[in-house]
Amino acid sequence: MRLGELRHLLVHEVAVEDREADGGVVLQWAPQGVAWGQVEPLSGRKLELAQRQEPRVTHRVTLRYHPTLQARDRLVFEEGRALHVHSVLTTDERKDETIVLAEEVPA
Numbered sequence: 136m137r138l139g140e141l142r143h144l145l146v147h148e149v150a151v152e153d154r155e156a157d158g159g160v161v162l163q164w165a166p167q168g169v170a171w172g173q174v175e176p177l178s179g180r181k182l183e184l185a186q187r188q189e190p191r192v193t194h195r196v197t198l199r200y201h202p203t204l205q206a207r208d209r210l211v212f213e214e215g216r217a218l219h220v221h222s223v224l225t226t227d228e229r230k231d232e233t234i235v236l237a238e239e240v241p242a
Contacts, residue, residue, distance in 0.1 A: 139170040141198065144230040145210040160203060164209065172198035172235075174212060194218055200225065209240070217242040 148164040155161055175195045196210060196218065210218045218237035226232050 137210055140173045143172050143174045143212045145170050145172045145174075145196070145198065145212045147201070148209050148211060149205075150207060150209075159191055159233050164211075167203065167208075170198050170201055172210075174218070191238045192236045193239050194237045198233050198235070200230040201233045202230075204235065210235070210237065211242060215242040230232060 147167045148170050149167050151163050151165045153161045153163055168225070173196065177193060177195055198232060201223075204220065204223050206220050206223060208220045210220065212218075217240050218235075219240045220235055222236040222238050224234040224236075
C-alpha cells in the first residue's frame with residue numbers, strides 16, 4: 136500500500152437504533168472515527184470479480200488495518216457520499232491493510 140494513495144478522508148459510522156415516542160424504531164448513524172483510504176469505483180473485470188463475492192458491490196476501499204470496521208457499517212466521504220460496507224477483508228496476517236467491498240448508497 137502506498138500512503139500517497141490514501142487521499143480520501145472517511146468517517147466510519149455504525150447504525151444505532153433509537154426508539155420514538157410512539158414506539159417506532161429509527162435508524163441513525165453514529166460516527167466512530169475517521170481514517171484515510173483509497174476509494175476506487177469498480178468497473179469492468181474488477182467489478183465482475185467483486186460481484187462474485189457480493190452482488191451489489193460498486194466500490195473497493197483500501198485503508199490501513201481497521202479492527203473495528205464491520206459489514207453493515209458505512210463510510211462517509213466527500214460531502215455526504217456514503218458507502219454501505221458489505222465485506223471487510225484483512226490482506227495478510229501482519230494486519231497491514233483492510234480491503235472493503237462496498238455499495239454506494241444515498242447519505
